[in-house]
Amino acid sequence: MNLKGKKVIALGERDGVQGGALAACARGAGAEVVLEKTYCFV
Amino acid sequence: MTETTLAPPVIRGVRFFLAHAPGLVCHGSKPSRDIAREPAVAARIQAALRPFEAARDYPPTQVFLGAFHPDRLHDLPRPWFRLDKPGERRGPHGEIAPEEELYGLLKIADAFDLVSLERGFVAQARAALSDHPLVTPADLARLGDGLADGEIAARLAGTLPALPLTLRSGRRVGAIVAGHEVDGTLSADVLLENLATKATAAMALRGLLAVEGIEAASIDYVLNSGEEAVGDRYQRGGGNLAKAVAAEAGCARATGVDVKGFCCGPVHALALAGGLVASRVFERVAVVAGCSLAKLGMKYQGHLLHQQPVLEDVLVGAAIIVAADDGRSPRLRLDALGRHTVSAGSSQKAILEALVVEPLERLGLKFADVDKYATELQNPELTEPSGSGNVPLLNYRGIAGLAALRKEIAPADVDGFVRRHGLPGFSPTQGHIASAIPFLGHALDGLREGTLRRVLLLAKGSLFLGRMTQMADGLSVLLERNDS
Numbered sequence: 001m002n003l004k005g006k007k008v009i010a011l012g013e014r015d016g017v018q019g020g021a022l023a024a025c026a027r028g029a030g031a032e033v034v035l036e037k038t039y040c041f042v
Numbered sequence: 043m044t045e046t047t048l049a050p051p052v053i054r055g056v057r058f059f060l061a062h063a064p065g066l067v068c069h070g071s072k073p074s075r076d077i078a079r080e081p082a083v084a085a086r087i088q089a090a091l092r093p094f095e096a097a098r099d100y101p102p103t104q105v106f107l108g109a110f111h112p113d114r115l116h117d118l119p120r121p122w123f124r125l126d127k128p129g130e131r132r133g134p135h136g137e138i139a140p141e142e143e144l145y146g147l148l149k150i151a152d153a154f155d156l157v158s159l160e161r162g163f164v165a166q167a168r169a170a171l172s173d174h175p176l177v178t179p180a181d182l183a184r185l186g187d188g189l190a191d192g193e194i195a196a197r198l199a200g201t202l203p204a205l206p207l208t209l210r211s212g213r214r215v216g217a218i219v220a221g222h223e224v225d226g227t228l229s230a231d232v233l234l235e236n237l238a239t240k241a242t243a244a245m246a247l248r249g250l251l252a253v254e255g256i257e258a259a260s261i262d263y264v265l266n267s268g269e270e271a272v273g274d275r276y277q278r279g280g281g282n283l284a285k286a287v288a289a290e291a292g293c294a295r296a297t298g299v300d301v302k303g304f305c306c307g308p309v310h311a312l313a314l315a316g317g318l319v320a321s322r323v324f325e326r327v328a329v330v331a332g333c334s335l336a337k338l339g340m341k342y343q344g345h346l347l348h349q350q351p352v353l354e355d356v357l358v359g360a361a362i363i364v365a366a367d368d369g370r371s372p373r374l375r376l377d378a379l380g381r382h383t384v385s386a387g388s389s390q391k392a393i394l395e396a397l398v399v400e401p402l403e404r405l406g407l408k409f410a411d412v413d414k415y416a417t418e419l420q421n422p423e424l425t426e427p428s429g430s431g432n433v434p435l436l437n438y439r440g441i442a443g444l445a446a447l448r449k450e451i452a453p454a455d456v457d458g459f460v461r462r463h464g465l466p467g468f469s470p471t472q473g474h475i476a477s478a479i480p481f482l483g484h485a486l487d488g489l490r491e492g493t494l495r496r497v498l499l500l501a502k503g504s505l506f507l508g509r510m511t512q513m514a515d516g517l518s519v520l521l522e523r524n525d526s
Contacts, residue, residue, distance in 0.1 A: 014502065014504050014514060015390075015418060015431075015433050015436045015437060015502075016390070016431075016436060017389075017390070018388050018389060018390070018514070020388055020389075020512065021388075021389050038388075038504075038506050038512070038514075040305075040504035040506075040507060041425065041428075041430040041431075041433075042305075042418065042420045042425060042430065042433055042471050042473075042476065
C-alpha cells in the first residue's frame with residue numbers, strides 16, 4: 001500500500017498495537033497522521 | 043534480627059466478593075448513555091439479563107470462586123454460558139451474592155441516607171442477609187424499616203436528582219438520591235458506583251479476615267486500589283475510600299489511603315504494601331479493591347447482536363492481606379518488581395520487556411522459570427462478541443513472542459508456552475479487578491501446595507484514558523513459594 005501523501009487516522013489499542021506505533025509507521029511511509037489515539041477496550 | 047532488618051513480606055490470603063447485579067446493568071456507563079439516547083434499549087437489555095443461578099453456575103464464576111482451576115476452562119466447550127452444571131454460591135476463594143442481598147448491603151454501607159428501600163423489599167433483604175455469616179445484627183439494624191412505595195416515588199420526584207433501584211424482573215425496590223443538587227461528583231450515579239465499591243470491598247475484606255482467622259483490629263493499614271474516585275466538586279477524586287472500607291470491615295485500629303493507577307492500581311498497591319511491611323512501618327496491610335459498576339453491560343451491544351445473555355452483570359470486590367513472613371505464605375519478591383518507567387516506551391514489546399524481562403534478568407531467571415503469568419484475565423466470552431478479541435491470549439502471545447525473540451523458546455513453541463504458562467480469561471470486565479489478581483487465589487494455593495514455584499503478576503494501566511499523558515503504565519510483582 002502506498003501511503004505517500006495520504007492522510008492517516010491511527011487508532012491503536014492498549015493490548016495490541018498502540019496508536020503511536022501505527023502513526024510512526026504511517027509517517028515513515030510518507031503519510032500525514034491527522035489523528036493518533038490509543039484505546040483500551042476493557 | 044535488629045529493627046533495621048527488612049521483614050520479607052508475604053501474601054497471607056485473598057478473598058473475592060462477587061455480586062450479581064442484573065438490575066444495575068442499566069446504570070453501567072455504556073447502557074445508561076445509550077438508554078438516555080434511545081429508551082427502548084432498556085427493554086432489550088432487560089430481556090437478555092440472566093437469573094442468579096445462571097451467573098452463579100457460569101464456569102468462569104466458579105473458577106473465580108476457586109471451585110476449579112482456570113486451566114480446566116480449556117477443556118470446556120464454548121459457549122460457557124450454555125453449560126448448566128450447577129455450582130455452589132461459596133467457594134474456596136469467595137462467594138457470589140444475589141442482587142437482593144447486594145441492595146441490602148448498599149443500604150447497610152450507606153452513612154448518609156442516600157439509599158431508600160421499599161418496606162416489603164427490606165423484609166426480603168433482611169431475611170436473606172440474616173443467614174449471611176458476615177452480616178452482623180448491627181448491620182441488619184442499619185437496614186431500617188424501609189419506606190412505602192409512594193415515599194420512594196416521592197424521593198425519585200424530589201428536588202435532589204435520584205435514580206431508581208430495580209431488580210432483574212423490573213420491580214422497583216428503592217432509590218438512590220444525589221448528595222447535592224448540582225454537584226456532578228455527588229450525583230446519584232456516582233454515589234451508586236462508590237457505595238457499591240465500598241460495600242463489595244468491605245465484604246471481601248470481612249470474608250478474608252474470617253476465613254484466615256485474622257482479628258480485624260490487627261490490620262494496621264488499608265490501601266484501596268480501585269479506579270472509582272470519591273470526593274466532591276472541590277476535590278474530585280481526591281477522597282479516601284480505604285478508611286470507609288476499613289471501618290465497614292471492623293478494622294478499628296487501621297487507617298489507610300487510596301492508590302490510583304487505572305487497571306494496575308492493585309499491583310502498585312501490593313508493591314507498596316510489601317514495602318510498608320518490609321520496612322516494619324506496618325505489620326499487616328490490607329489491599330482492597332471494590333467493584334467497577336460503570337463497566338456493567340459495557341459490551342452489551344455485542345452480546346445482544348450474538349443473541350447471548352448480557353454477561354457483564356457481576357460486580358467484584360477483592361481483598362488481599364500482606365503481612366510479615368510467617369514461614370508458610372508465598373513471598374512477595376520486592377527485589378523483582380517490574381516497572382514500566384517514563385522512558386520505557388509504550389509499545390507492547392517495551393511494556394513487556396519492562397514488566398517481564400527486566401525483573402527476571404535481575405534474578406537470573408528465564409521465562410520458563412515462572413510457572414504462571416497472571417496478566418489481563420478478561421473473559422473472552424464477554425469481549426469477543428463486540429470485536430475486542432481475546433485480551434488474555436493477545437497478552438500471553440506477546441510474552442511468548444518475547445521469549446522466542448530471546449531464543450528461550452522455539453518460535454514453534456509459542457502456543458505451547460501460552461498453554462503451559464498462561465491462563466484462559468475468566469474475569470468479568472471489572473477494570474482493575476481483571477488485571478492479574480483474579481488468579482491470586484489459585485496462585486496462593488499452588489505456591490502453598492507445591493504445584494507452583496513462581497507466579498508473576500503483571501498489570502497494565504491505560505493512563506492515556508485520562509487525557510493527561512499519552513503514556514501507558516504497568517507494574518509486575520513476583521510471588522515465590524516460601525521455602526523457609
